[in-house]
Amino acid sequence: MWGIFEKAAKDNGLIAAFALVGLVMLVSGFISRKLTFGHVQGSAIAILIGLALAYVGGKISGGSKGLADIALFSGIGLMGGNMLRDFAIVATAFEVHPGEAKRAGWIGFVALLLGTVLPFLVGVCVARAFGYTDAVSLTTIGAGAVTYIVGPVTGTAIGASSEVMALSIATGVIKAIIVMVATPAAAKFMRLKTPRSAMVFGGLAGTVSGVSAGLAATDRKLVPYGALVATFHTGLGCLLGPSVLFFAVKAIFGN
Amino acid sequence: MVIYGTALLAFCHALGIVLGDLLGHALGMKTNVGGVGIAMLLLILLRLWLHKYGRLCATSESGVNYWGAIYIPVVVAMAMQQNVVSALHGGPMALLAAVGSVLVCGLFISFINRAEKPDSKTS
Numbered sequence: 409m410w411g412i413f414e415k416a417a418k419d420n421g422l423i424a425a426f427a428l429v430g431l432v433m434l435v436s437g438f439i440s441r442k443l444t445f446g447h448v449q450g451s452a453i454a455i456l457i458g459l460a461l462a463y464v465g466g467k468i469s470g471g472s473k474g475l476a477d478i479a480l481f482s483g484i485g486l487m488g489g490n491m492l493r494d495f496a497i498v499a500t501a502f503e504v505h506p507g508e509a510k511r512a513g514w515i516g517f518v519a520l521l522l523g524t525v526l527p528f529l530v531g532v533c534v535a536r537a538f539g540y541t542d543a544v545s546l547t548t549i550g551a552g553a554v555t556y557i558v559g560p561v562t563g564t565a566i567g568a569s570s571e572v573m574a575l576s577i578a579t580g581v582i583k584a585i586i587v588m589v590a591t592p593a594a595a596k597f598m599r600l601k602t603p604r605s606a607m608v609f610g611g612l613a614g615t616v617s618g619v620s621a622g623l624a625a626t627d628r629k630l631v632p633y634g635a636l637v638a639t640f641h642t643g644l645g646c647l648l649g650p651s652v653l654f655f656a657v658k659a660i661f662g663n
Numbered sequence: 664m665v666i667y668g669t670a671l672l673a674f675c676h677a678l679g680i681v682l683g684d685l686l687g688h689a690l691g692m693k694t695n696v697g698g699v700g701i702a703m704l705l706l707i708l709l710r711l712w713l714h715k716y717g718r719l720c721a722t723s724e725s726g727v728n729y730w731g732a733i734y735i736p737v738v739v740a741m742a743m744q745q746n747v748v749s750a751l752h753g754g755p756m757a758l759l760a761a762v763g764s765v766l767v768c769g770l771f772i773s774f775i776n777r778a779e780k781p782d783s784k785t786s
Contacts, residue, residue, distance in 0.1 A: 455739055582757055
C-alpha cells in the first residue's frame, strides 16, 4: 500500500509538489487568520513552515537539498528549482504599471536604490563580522538582506554554496517578518500617511509581502502605492546584486 | 489564447537569461549577470508595446498572471529545499543582518518622509 503511494508520488513529482505546497499554504493561511489574527501574512508563515520542513528533510536524509532529498518529495526540487522560480519572478513584472510608477518621481527611484544598497551594506558588514571573507558569500548574504528573492537569485548567479544561500534566505525572511510586524507600530515614526510616503516606504523596506502586509495593517489605502514600488525592488536587486554590487564587493575584499 | 501569454513570458525569460549570460561574458565572468532583472524589464517594455497596438487580450494576459500569482508558492517550495540544517549554525548572523537592515532602512524612511512638504495631505 505504502509502496504504491510512494511510487505514485515519485512518478508524478511536480504534481505531488503542487499538492504539498498548496496544503502548506492552506495551513499557513489558517494559522495567519486564527492564531495571529492576520498580523503575520500567510505567505510568511508558509515560508517559515517550508524552511522547517527543509530542516526536517535535511535531518532525515542527511543531504543538502532539504525536503527534495527525500524521494517522496523530489518534485519540490523542480517546483522550487531555479527554472520555475525565475519564471514566476519574471511574471510578477507584469503587474507593474510604468505610468503610476513615473508619478512616484525621482524620490521613488532614490528610495529603491537606497533600499537595495543600505540593506546590502548592513548584510555584508554583518557577514564580514561573522567571519565570511570570500566575495561570493559576502555578496549573497548582503543580497539576502535586500529580499529573500534577491539573495538566492544573486547566490545562484555567482555560484554560492547552498549553506550560504539558506542563510541569505533566512535573513530575507526574518527581515520580511520584522517589516510586517513592526510597520504598524513604527508608522508614526516613519510618517506613513501619504501615497508618496508609502512609495518611499515600499522602496526602502523591500519585500512585497512585508510591504503589503505592513501597509495593510497600517492604512489600507496605502497598500497599492507601497506595493507598486516594492515590485520594482526585486527586479532592481536581481539586476544589481550579481553585477554592480558583486563587483564592488570583489574590488574591496578581493577574490 | 492562454499559451500566447505564457509564451511571451517564456520568450522574455529566455532572452533575459541569454542577455545576462552575454553581459556576464562581456564583463569577463562565467556567471549570469542580472538575467532575471533584464527579463523583467523586457516583459514590462513588451507589455507596453503590445498594449499600445492592442495586441494583448485578457485571455493571453492570464497566461502570465497565473505564473505571477504562483510565485509565492514557488518561493515556499524553494524554501523547502534549502540547506537549513547547516544554515542554523549561523542563526544569530541572519537575525543580526535582518534587524540591522530594517533599523537602518526605517531611519532613512523616517528621514525622507519628514522632509516631505505637507501639501499633498493637508491641502
